[in-house]
Structures are given as structure tokens and as C-alpha cells.
Amino acid sequence: MQVELVHTTTSDQVPLDGYLRTPPRPPTPGPLDLVICHHGVGSKFYTPSFFDRVGDELLQMGCGVLRVNNRGHDDAFLVGERPFGAAYEIVDDCRHDITAWLDFAEARGFTRIGVWGHSLGAVKTIYFLSVQDDARISCAIASSPPRFAYALHGTPMQAAIQRAQELVRAGRGYDLIDATVPVKRRFSAQTYLDKYGPEDRHDYMAHLPRVRKPLLLTVGSLEADNVSFVGLVQEGASFNDRWANVQFAVIDGADHAYTNRTSELWSAVGGWLDRAATGQLAAR
Numbered sequence: 001m002q003v004e005l006v007h008t009t010t011s012d013q014v015p016l017d018g019y020l021r022t023p024p025r026p027p028t029p030g031p032l033d034l035v036i037c038h039h040g041v042g043s044k045f046y047t048p049s050f051f052d053r054v055g056d057e058l059l060q061m062g063c064g065v066l067r068v069n070n071r072g073h074d075d076a077f078l079v080g081e082r083p084f085g086a087a088y089e090i091v092d093d094c095r096h097d098i099t100a101w102l103d104f105a106e107a108r109g110f111t112r113i114g115v116w117g118h119s120l121g122a123v124k125t126i127y128f129l130s131v132q133d134d135a136r137i138s139c140a141i142a143s144s145p146p147r148f149a150y151a152l153h154g155t156p157m158q159a160a161i162q163r164a165q166e167l168v169r170a171g172r173g174y175d176l177i178d179a180t181v182p183v184k185r186r187f188s189a190q191t192y193l194d195k196y197g198p199e200d201r202h203d204y205m206a207h208l209p210r211v212r213k214p215l216l217l218t219v220g221s222l223e224a225d226n227v228s229f230v231g232l233v234q235e236g237a238s239f240n241d242r243w244a245n246v247q248f249a250v251i252d253g254a255d256h257a258y259t260n261r262t263s264e265l266w267s268a269v270g271g272w273l274d275r276a277a278t279g280q281l282a283a284r
Contacts, residue, residue, distance in 0.1 A: 018068035030062035031277030040119025130207035220254030
């Protein structure tokens with residue numbers, strides 16, 4: 001796989017890297033000329049992913065693939081004295097990252113752009129479309145977004161939430177806590193509250209009604225065993241009745257990483273992309 005390593009810097013001066021794959025010249029005309037792929041928590045643009053495999057299909061559609069880092073890559077890193085990474089990110093800051101990569105794409109001449117987020121990247125995609133959006137985005141895919149809803153986990157995570165609240169009130173929001181619910185991971189106190197606190201700032205169910213672009217939600221059937229995804233597996237088919245621009249596909253036999261189900265995932269995505277990007281799906 002031949003790629004071009006690329007780089008951008010956000011408006012708040014966070015450096016981000018990625019790779020760009022472009023179709024052969026002249027490309028076969030397709031519904032999009034670029035899809036920007038955003039990873040989940042703690043991942044990075046060069047971690048093996050279904051994005052690499054579906055990228056081959058996108059190239060055959062005449063569509064470039066821009067697989068990128070966001071500020072939640074790896075567990076932790078420093079920019080000067082500022083800590084970033086999965087342990088320290090604040091979800092709202094994804095607006096800087098997504099905008100920076102859209103700016104990069106525009107500067108490279110891409111005009112018909114799709115965004116595809118996985119896991120936390122899917123949550124960020126929905127959130128961005130809800131609170132900011134961008135005219136350069138034609139459509140978006142959100143694969144396996146977890147529910148950030150306190151009521152789903154409230155009692156088991158109560159002690160960690162209380163500890164995080166104490167640290168933030170004491171001005172120690174960067175102090176780390178070892179969380180076990182809903183995932184076993186180390187977070188700064190402010191990051192833990194931002195994602196999982198009782199305010200439910202980033203529960204995608206609160207943001208879907210404000211998304212105006214065509215949006216495809218996917219989930220693996222095997223994710224029904226996880227409380228963060230069971231609602232999507234069970235209720236996703238009803239979303240289009242509520243929001244005309246939201247489509248849904250459950251990928252039978254797929255886990256969170258869509259292991260050995262990339263072909264099935266692409267079967268759901270490929271046809272939808274063509275209809276969405278050419279205006280054949282409802283948008284409000």
C-alpha cells in the first residue's frame with residue numbers, strides 16, 4: 001500500500017499526522033473525491049484497521065482516503081507543557097481537529113468530502129455535525145459510537161465520578177484516575193467527567209436530532225453484549241423513522257473492530273455512499 005505521509009496543525013497549535021492515498025490518475029468519477037477517517041480512543045492513523053481495507057474499495061470508486069490522527073491518539077503526549085492523548089482529551093476539542101483536516105483537504109483541492117469515524121471517532125463525528133457542521137462535508141459515517149450516558153453505568157462508576165469531581169473542584173483536573181467502568185483505562189479527572197459525567201454532554205442520542213447531513217450509523221451484532229452498544233443494536237433500525245437523514249446498518253457477526261467482516265461492512269457502506277453523496281437521501 002503506497003501512502004503519502006501528511007501533516008497539519010490545528011488552530012490551537014496541536015500538530016497532527018496522517019496518510020493520504022489517492023486513486024490512479026485520471027480517477028474514475030465517483031460520488032466523493034475524499035473520505036477522512038477518524039480513529040477511536042488511544043488509536044492512531046497507522047494502527048491496523050478496517051479503514052485500510054475499505055480504503056481499497058474507496059480508491060476503486062475514484063475516492064481518496066485521508067486517515068488521520070486526532071488529539072486523542074496514543075495514551076498521552078506533550079505539546080510543549082500541555083498534555084494530550086486519550087488520557088487528557090476533551091471531546092469538544094475535536095472541532096479543532098476535524099476542521100484542521102478539512103482545511104488540509106480543501107487546500108489539496110478536494111471538494112466533495114465524506115467523514116468516517118470509528119468508536120470515539122464516531123461520537124466526535126456526530127457531535128461535530130450537531131454543534132458546528134461544515135459546508136465542505138457532504139455526508140458522514142459513524143461506526144460503532146458508544147453511548148456516553150451516565151444512566152447506563154451510574155452506580156458502578158459513582159465512586160470514580162465523585163473522585164474526579166473532587167479533583168476538578170480542587171483545581172487538579174489533570175490528575176489521573178484509574179477507571180474500570182465503562183472501560184478499564186487511565187483518564188485525567190476532567191476527561192473522565194467530560195465523557196462519562198452526569199451531564200451527558202456527548203451522548204449521541206441528544207445530538208442526532210440536530211444532524212442535518214446524510215449520516216450512516218453502523219454497529220456489529222456482537223456488540224450487543226456491551227451496554228454501551230446494546231441500544232444501537234436494538235433500536236438503530238428505528239432511527240430513520242425519527243430522522244429522515246439517518247440510516248442504520250447492523251453488521252452480522254461483527255465485533256467492535258469489524259474483524260473479518262470488512263466485506264460486509266463495505267457492502268452496507270458502498271451503496272449508501274453513492275446515494276448520500278449524490279443527494280438521493282433525505283437531508284433536512
